[in-house]
Amino acid sequence: MAENSQTPESVTLTIDGRAVTVPKGTTILQAAEALGNRIPHYCYHPGLSAPAQCRLCLVEVEGAPKLQPSCITEVQDGQVVLTESEEATRQRTGVLEFYLANHPLDCPICDQSGECKLQDYVHAEGRKHGRSREPKRVFGRDDFGGDILFYGDRCVMCTRCVRFMNEMAQDPRLTVVERGNRSIIDTFFEEGVEGSPYAGNIVDICPVGALVSKDFLHKARAWDLDHKPTICPNCSQGCNIDLHVRDNRVQRLKPRANLEVNQYWMCDYGRHRYEWMNRDDRIESPVVNRSGQPVPSDWSEALEALHGRLEEGVRPVKAVASPFASNEDLAALRHLVDALGGGEIVYRLPRADREIPLPGFPRLSRRRDLAPNGRGAEILGMERVGDDEGAGGLDELAHYTGTLVVLGDELADLEADFGQQAALYIYVGSHPSPAASQADYLLPATTFAEQEGTFTNHEGRVQRFWPGLQAPGLARPAWLVLGALAARMEGGGVPTSAAEAFVQAAELAPEFQGLTYESIGTRGAIINEPVALPGA
Amino acid sequence: MSDETTERAPFRNPGWAGNTGEFELSEDEVRGRSYVGEHAPEGGHPSRVPTVPYMLPEKDPEAPLFEGPYAERFEKILSRYPNRRAALLPTLNLAQELRGRVSPETMAEVAQLLGLSDAYVRGVATFYTMYNKRPVGRYLIQVCTNVSCNLCGGDEVLAAFLEHTGTEAGEISDDGLFTVMEVECLAACGFPTAVQINSRYFENVTPDDVPAVLDRLREEAS
Numbered sequence: 001m002a003e004n005s006q007t008p009e010s011v012t013l014t015i016d017g018r019a020v021t022v023p024k025g026t027t028i029l030q031a032a033e034a035l036g037n038r039i040p041h042y043c044y045h046p047g048l049s050a051p052a053q054c055r056l057c058l059v060e061v062e063g064a065p066k067l068q069p070s071c072i073t074e075v076q077d078g079q080v081v082l083t084e085s086e087e088a089t090r091q092r093t094g095v096l097e098f099y100l101a102n103h104p105l106d107c108p109i110c111d112q113s114g115e116c117k118l119q120d121y122v123h124a125e126g127r128k129h130g131r132s133r134e135p136k137r138v139f140g141r142d143d144f145g146g147d148i149l150f151y152g153d154r155c156v157m158c159t160r161c162v163r164f165m166n167e168m169a170q171d172p173r174l175t176v177v178e179r180g181n182r183s184i185i186d187t188f189f190e191e192g193v194e195g196s197p198y199a200g201n202i203v204d205i206c207p208v209g210a211l212v213s214k215d216f217l218h219k220a221r222a223w224d225l226d227h228k229p230t231i232c233p234n235c236s237q238g239c240n241i242d243l244h245v246r247d248n249r250v251q252r253l254k255p256r257a258n259l260e261v262n263q264y265w266m267c268d269y270g271r272h273r274y275e276w277m278n279r280d281d282r283i284e285s286p287v288v289n290r291s292g293q294p295v296p297s298d299w300s301e302a303l304e305a306l307h308g309r310l311e312e313g314v315r316p317v318k319a320v321a322s323p324f325a326s327n328e329d330l331a332a333l334r335h336l337v338d339a340l341g342g343g344e345i346v347y348r349l350p351r352a353d354r355e356i357p358l359p360g361f362p363r364l365s366r367r368r369d370l371a372p373n374g375r376g377a378e379i380l381g382m383e384r385v386g387d388d389e390g391a392g393g394l395d396e397l398a399h400y401t402g403t404l405v406v407l408g409d410e411l412a413d414l415e416a417d418f419g420q421q422a423a424l425y426i427y428v429g430s431h432p433s434p435a436a437s438q439a440d441y442l443l444p445a446t447t448f449a450e451q452e453g454t455f456t457n458h459e460g461r462v463q464r465f466w467p468g469l470q471a472p473g474l475a476r477p478a479w480l481v482l483g484a485l486a487a488r489m490e491g492g493g494v495p496t497s498a499a500e501a502f503v504q505a506a507e508l509a510p511e512f513q514g515l516t517y518e519s520i521g522t523r524g525a526i527i528n529e530p531v532a533l534p535g536a
Numbered sequence: 537m538s539d540e541t542t543e544r545a546p547f548r549n550p551g552w553a554g555n556t557g558e559f560e561l562s563e564d565e566v567r568g569r570s571y572v573g574e575h576a577p578e579g580g581h582p583s584r585v586p587t588v589p590y591m592l593p594e595k596d597p598e599a600p601l602f603e604g605p606y607a608e609r610f611e612k613i614l615s616r617y618p619n620r621r622a623a624l625l626p627t628l629n630l631a632q633e634l635r636g637r638v639s640p641e642t643m644a645e646v647a648q649l650l651g652l653s654d655a656y657v658r659g660v661a662t663f664y665t666m667y668n669k670r671p672v673g674r675y676l677i678q679v680c681t682n683v684s685c686n687l688c689g690g691d692e693v694l695a696a697f698l699e700h701t702g703t704e705a706g707e708i709s710d711d712g713l714f715t716v717m718e719v720e721c722l723a724a725c726g727f728p729t730a731v732q733i734n735s736r737y738f739e740n741v742t743p744d745d746v747p748a749v750l751d752r753l754r755e756e757a758s
């Protein structure tokens with residue numbers, strides 16, 4: 001009986017004196033990680049196969065004749081593992097000395113410095129001085145094409161990059177060439193990895209500074225970067241990413257693990273589209289246009305005046321939204337439009353001609369919809385117009401004579417006469433294009449990178465993002481601006497946080513009901529399927 | 537004819553059991569004319585087809601992969617393995633036998649034949665030193681300088697070959713006949729210094745033997 005009392009699938013072992021129970025089949029390295037003990041490793045990566053070749057993760061297992069590679073050794077009941085024993089530590093120190101034998105020690109000019117596993121491990125457990133007297137062999141650097149640069153001398157031969165290209169990208173263009181201490185990662189002569197749509201990930205998983213991004217080369221030091229969790233805004237997949245920020249500028253994007261959405265990866269298309277978040281041409285303060293005279297204003301003055309205009313009575317409303325706006329922003333727009341008597345809301349969305357799946361994890365795919373929140377707009381009853389460039393479709397609205405509200409869409413393809421026939425033209429957005437600047441009320445909004453909020457991805461997963469940049473001037477989240485207006489019109493409460501704005505969104509859309517910022521958490525939550533009405 | 541050959545081999549080669557006087561056998565009779573016996577381009581019985589890397593004096597860098605008897609041999613090689621990837625090493629051998637080396641183009645062609653990526657084939661071909669990544673002369677002279685041979689003067693034998701061919705290791709001599717290189721143990725440690733020239737072994741070679749060996753090869757080539 002006693003034997004059966006435990007579920008057969010779990011195993012209890014002791015690691016460095018602490019007991020841990022994990023599912024059968026777990027490796028020692030993973031079990032240790034569950035205890036917060038990160039055993040040094042190079043070749044193991046949770047998203048790839050484990051060849052057990054770097055010999056850095058060796059640990060002592062009581063009863064075993066020699067040290068065991070923890071990355072592939074499965075746990076056993078009653079196992080006693082020592083990761084910090086004298087033997088294990090001595091071994092790691094020895095292995096690290098080999099890793100440094102040919103390493104150029106060029107940390108001062110290496111982009112990986114500060115987030116380098118060789119640096120970290122040697123600092124923790126390496127010898128103070130190397131004993132090698134041989135001259136180091138020198139490879140120099142190689143351009144792998146695309147965004148990728150290879151510094152051969154820094155490589156620790158973990159083959160993570162080779163395995164990523166074989167197993168995940170399934171585009172086996174990398175290999176180990178030559179042997180012994182002449183081994184080097186290379187492609188088929190000049191072939192390179194150019195055009196492989198997920199190749200940027202090899203830079204992320206390279207534990208050292210061997211593979212680096214040309215875009216990021218010598219741009220910032222790792223320790224100067226703030227890592228701000230967010231969602232990639234470049235397609236409807238919604239990869240979980242971090243903005244790496246210095247001096248209030250996004251310096252690069254890095255994937256953040258989410259096993260359901262993007263595992264550990266992101267696509268190159270998304271990775272390299274961040275410059276727009278750093279744009280300097282911003283609407284920085286509210287502007288009220290009175291008969292062609294733009295008058296900069298402040299929030300209370302502008303909103304007061306706008307409210308006055310709305311009180312005078314409004315003509316029928318039509319609105320333009322943006323699929324780059326958060327659920328909260330879009331819901332606040334819907335709210336305001338409804339408060340003004342209801343009306344059609346359209347959005348424009350650039351669309352690629354094909355998806356680009358990651359073959360090793362096809363659930364991750366650069367989707368056709370090249371914006372993060374088309375699904376959110378759809379849920380809130382908005383309608384897509386325009387072409388696959390995200391342009392056109394607004395000809396009629398350009399000469400609309402009622403009340404016109406625009407949220408987020410830059411209107412870059414439209415002339416300055418856009419909305420000039422409207423009885424009232426309100427623009428809430430970030431960039432002062434000619435068509436936007438002529439609005440009666442030009443209200444500065446933050447971009448997604450400067451605010452907290454949620455996007456709904458292609459599969460209906462609501463995912464949170466957090467502010468990474470400081471907003472310029474008086475820019476405020478659109479949910480706050482529109483929410484304040486709607487509240488004035490209807491007498492409801494003004495949301496004081498993104499979480500509250502989401503609650504208001506959930507009141508508008510049954511799909512969001514029951515979800516809260518808490519339940520969405522850092523992993524996201526799937527929306528409720530709309531309930532099909534019987535007979536409908 | 538066998539007598540003739542014996543006479544034409546004036547270098548001291550006691551490692552060759554044929555001239556110990558114990559048996560009435562000529563060197564030809566013991567070793568066969570090319571010292572590895574005749575070999576058929578189609579490879580003989582499938583069981584030995586993948587195992588023997590031949591090196592022929594006639595090299596045609598443009599030779600097709602594979603035609604005629606060589607196509608037959610390639611089929612036999614494939615029949616020996618569970619999948620095409622496993623047949624990579626003998627296929628590279630076969631390509632090298634025909635073309636004398638494994639050039640980038642050859643790697644790509646072999647990759648195509650076996651359904652592998654070009655990069656993978658390059659990785660394998662560069663791992664093994666017996667694939668010539670650069671062109672070699674008609675005779676590839678591989679001098680062992682590993683332990684036994686080294687103790688018995690392998691370095692001097694190597695130096696003699698370099699001197700008498702007027703090359704640096706790995707180069708092709710001006711007449712296109714010779715490429716000399718240093719190799720690890722040839723598994724003929726009982727007869728140091730061991731030298732492999734194309735597919736045949738020359739054993740107990742001393743620096744003094746070198747001019748005669750080279751002359752003999754020149755004569756063969758003419």
Ligand code: SF4
Pocket residue numbers: 154155156157158159160161162185205206207208210211
């Ligand atoms: S380049 Fe980086 S990822 Fe690739 S084998 Fe070297 S250290 Fe590992």
Ligand code: SF4
Pocket residue numbers: 232233234235236237238239262266267268269270271364365366367
């Ligand atoms: S797949 Fe989409 S969400 Fe993911 S990184 Fe690429 S563009 Fe961004």
Ligand code: FES
Pocket residue numbers: 040041042043044051052053054055056057058069070071072
């Ligand atoms: S991580 Fe275990 S051997 Fe490399």
Ligand code: FES
Pocket residue numbers: 680681682683684685686720721722723724725726728730
């Ligand atoms: S050491 Fe030369 S053949 Fe073995």
